[in-house]
Amino acid sequence: MRQKEINPCFISSYIPKECGIATFTHNLFTSYQNLYASAGKIVAVGVLPEGNYPPEVNFFFDKNKVSDYTRAAGDINATDLQVVNLQHEFGLYGGPEGRHIARLLEKLKKPVVTTIHTVLQEPTLGYYTSLIEVIQRSQRVLVMSNKAIEILQEIYYVPREKIVMIPHGVPDLPFVETEYFKKELGLAGRFVLLSFGLLSPGKGFELVLEALPEVVRNHPDLLYIILGKTHPEVAKIHGERYRESLQKLVYEKQLENNVLFIDKFVTNEELYNYISASDVYVTPYLSQEQITSGTLAYAVALGKVVVSTPYHYAQEVLAEDRGHLVPFNNPKALARTLSWILSHREDMPKMRLAAYEYGRSMIWPRVAELYHDLFKEVYKEFSLKKLQKISVVYKNSQDYLRRRNLYRMFLRMTDDTGIFQHTKYGIPDLKHGYSADDVGRALGIIMKVACVDKEPGYYQLAQKYLAFILYVQKEDGRFHNFVGYDRRILDEDGGDDTFGRILMGLGSAVALSTDQSVATLAKEIFDRAIVGRETGLPLSTYPKSVAYGICGLSEYFKKFPEAQEAGELLRAGADYLVKLYKENKRPDWDWFEPSVTYSNAKLPFALMMAHGILKEKVYLETALVTLNFLTSIQYNGTYFDLVGNKNWLVCGEERAFFDQQPVEIGCLVEAYCEALRQTNDKNYRDLANKAFSWFFGKNKRGELVYNLKEDYPLDGLTETGSNANSGAESVLAFAQAITCLKEVSIRKNLGRKTELAKTIKDPYPVGN
Numbered sequence: 001m002r003q004k005e006i007n008p009c010f011i012s013s014y015i016p017k018e019c020g021i022a023t024f025t026h027n028l029f030t031s032y033q034n035l036y037a038s039a040g041k042i043v044a045v046g047v048l049p050e051g052n053y054p055p056e057v058n059f060f061f062d063k064n065k066v067s068d069y070t071r072a073a074g075d076i077n078a079t080d081l082q083v084v085n086l087q088h089e090f091g092l093y094g095g096p097e098g099r100h101i102a103r104l105l106e107k108l109k110k111p112v113v114t115t116i117h118t119v120l121q122e123p124t125l126g127y128y129t130s131l132i133e134v135i136q137r138s139q140r141v142l143v144m145s146n147k148a149i150e151i152l153q154e155i156y157y158v159p160r161e162k163i164v165m166i167p168h169g170v171p172d173l174p175f176v177e178t179e180y181f182k183k184e185l186g187l188a189g190r191f192v193l194l195s196f197g198l199l200s201p202g203k204g205f206e207l208v209l210e211a212l213p214e215v216v217r218n219h220p221d222l223l224y225i226i227l228g229k230t231h232p233e234v235a236k237i238h239g240e241r242y243r244e245s246l247q248k249l250v251y252e253k254q255l256e257n258n259v260l261f262i263d264k265f266v267t268n269e270e271l272y273n274y275i276s277a278s279d280v281y282v283t284p285y286l287s288q289e290q291i292t293s294g295t296l297a298y299a300v301a302l303g304k305v306v307v308s309t310p311y312h313y314a315q316e317v318l319a320e321d322r323g324h325l326v327p328f329n330n331p332k333a334l335a336r337t338l339s340w341i342l343s344h345r346e347d348m349p350k351m352r353l354a355a356y357e358y359g360r361s362m363i364w365p366r367v368a369e370l371y372h373d374l375f376k377e378v379y380k381e382f383s384l385k386k387l388q389k390i391s392v393v394y395k396n397s398q399d400y401l402r403r404r405n406l407y408r409m410f411l412r413m414t415d416d417t418g419i420f421q422h423t424k425y426g427i428p429d430l431k432h433g434y435s436a437d438d439v440g441r442a443l444g445i446i447m448k449v450a451c452v453d454k455e456p457g458y459y460q461l462a463q464k465y466l467a468f469i470l471y472v473q474k475e476d477g478r479f480h481n482f483v484g485y486d487r488r489i490l491d492e493d494g495g496d497d498t499f500g501r502i503l504m505g506l507g508s509a510v511a512l513s514t515d516q517s518v519a520t521l522a523k524e525i526f527d528r529a530i531v532g533r534e535t536g537l538p539l540s541t542y543p544k545s546v547a548y549g550i551c552g553l554s555e556y557f558k559k560f561p562e563a564q565e566a567g568e569l570l571r572a573g574a575d576y577l578v579k580l581y582k583e584n585k586r587p588d589w590d591w592f593e594p595s596v597t598y599s600n601a602k603l604p605f606a607l608m609m610a611h612g613i614l615k616e617k618v619y620l621e622t623a624l625v626t627l628n629f630l631t632s633i634q635y636n637g638t639y640f641d642l643v644g645n646k647n648w649l650v651c652g653e654e655r656a657f658f659d660q661q662p663v664e665i666g667c668l669v670e671a672y673c674e675a676l677r678q679t680n681d682k683n684y685r686d687l688a689n690k691a692f693s694w695f696f697g698k699n700k701r702g703e704l705v706y707n708l709k710e711d712y713p714l715d716g717l718t719e720t721g722s723n724a725n726s727g728a729e730s731v732l733a734f735a736q737a738i739t740c741l742k743e744v745s746i747r748k749n750l751g752r753k754t755e756l757a758k759t760i761k762d763p764y765p766v767g768n
Helices: 020-035 066-077 101-107 125-136 146-154 179-184 205-218 232-238 241-252 268-277 294-301 312-317 331-343 345-362 364-402 407-413 436-452 457-472 495-512 516-530 543-559 564-584 602-614 617-634 662-679 682-695 728-745
Strands: 008-012 041-045 057-061 083-088 112-116 140-143 163-165 191-196 222-227 259-262 280-283 305-308
Touching: 008 020, 020 083, 020 294, 020 364, 041 066, 057 066, 066 101, 083 101, 083 125, 083 364, 101 125, 112 125, 112 364, 140 146, 140 364, 146 163, 146 312, 179 268, 191 205, 191 268, 191 294, 205 222, 205 241, 205 331, 222 268, 232 241, 241 259, 268 294, 280 294, 294 305, 294 312, 294 345, 305 331, 305 345, 331 345, 345 364, 407 457, 407 728, 436 457, 436 495, 436 728, 457 495, 457 516, 495 516, 495 543, 516 543, 516 564, 543 564, 543 602, 564 602, 564 617, 602 617, 602 662, 617 662, 662 682, 662 728, 682 728
Parallel strands: 008 041, 008 083, 041 057, 083 112, 112 140, 140 163, 191 222, 191 280, 222 259, 280 305
Antiparallel strands: none
């Protein structure tokens, strides 16, 4: 049964490259994909054109281009892949002893499990250093033999708990007799010896040829098949010299009727057919250092009688009478062993069954399960360590922030005209000038900040912001938005969002300012903005614009409850949002629009504000249902994973995950704190704190969205990490969030949870 599980990334050579590790990774990936719904992706090292790779290859890079390793790390970091599995072989990667791969690993921000295909017992300094660099950057190293564990501990000083042994995978095929396959391949009547793999010096095939004359003298039916192309890297340098030397030896030994070369890189199916047709498999390798062999693993798994030199891997796999070992470089011993097997063919089935049964523990589905379990364990450990680190940063940051005010943060962004729209690395970017959107929000937030932080400078800033708003108000009461650094107005009208955000700021100034000049001028500008509006209609048809206006009208009406026009506009706006909710809600979609975009929590917050003034139960019911919907799609139980601004979230479609913006956190914290005030449900306090922790690393990337050194929030979370800039919107969102948290922290003792909070009920169930 397919299930949603760990989503890994495999870095390796990959098909269609003709390479043992490429085939290994393809078989591993395919088996993993068959078991788990999230099967991961491949990052292929090689120089094949992009169109030649299968669809599971997400990225590929040139082994010899140093810059490609850094790019590949960035590509991997930008994905939702959770664990990286590096297939390591020295020749697979560029640089001396394959050391370029260390550059990729040091840039990764994900846990790494490295599968080591070669562990040298007597490495040169270069090979030793190269492998150590990989091991140090890996959470686990995975090997395919117990001897490799021993070498890693004794020679490379790797702690035992860091090493995992998972066998080389093999096909899951039935135990079969040879005759059918011999007939299919035109080999009927022959006793077949087989060696397969990419040809290169060191394979030792010449030793078999040296041994054969003595064997075929008594067993002329013997046929030795050497299956495989010359290794591509060998062919580049030496051409077909090794194959030609073997062919020459065949001629010299008069073995033309007993040796068959098949110069081909075979498919898996073809390979299985040739192994199934063989009687004996031979691996005459010359070096004891071989710690794994896919060819030997496959032969054992298909129940073949195996004759091998005693390299490390063969000693393990062929122990307990699962095969025959012969000394290195000893054709006479090899000839004796082969002759004995041919003379005692009746003993072969017992050894074949022993090999086959041993191979069952190595089948690819079982190996894929073991890889999955290891990935899961490593990801859990990595995530816990990351969260522990984040928690320390968050706690220290909160303790620090609670001891200070936000004045310096605003002062850094403000000049004699207003608050700058954008910064570059915290330094105001003058060419973008000012936005009335930001100034309106800044006025409202600073009025709330001034209620909890008794810094006299806040009112000096408020006066500047109010002067700016007065400057951009038009004759009809609406507002321009963009103003250049030279104070030139750059637009005809700022639009409904600007109008609503300025009303929101003015309403707070009217309701909260202890500076009479600020309160009086704010009221004057506010009155001019709403005078003559049709009171039975909302101030806009855009939901967010309506919500901003409701926030301003609620604060204004709180201070001046006799203001009939403001009260009617407030009710019209709240009724309009409820109407939108009723029209747009669907099963599993409790929202005001067909999409979730920006400043989303401002909508339920506005309805809660309206409920606070007008006491209409439907406003609060709608607010809580929609706020809970926002929570359900953005909080995963550990951290807030916000809807990104690249295509947002449209009903019935896949959501965007990036870029995530601080304004969403500011609005969420504000809405949760208001829900806490109106329901006494302490869960909202917890959610507010968890949302705020997004700034301090409890987010999808596990990264700070706050510059702790210079003390300001950053502009968002992208696919590759935090945006290092810090514009007005980010500062205002952060100040909004921390101010709301400070306000509710004063309310340590909550009353009893309201009945409405206990039984949140959708005022408009689907179907009504």
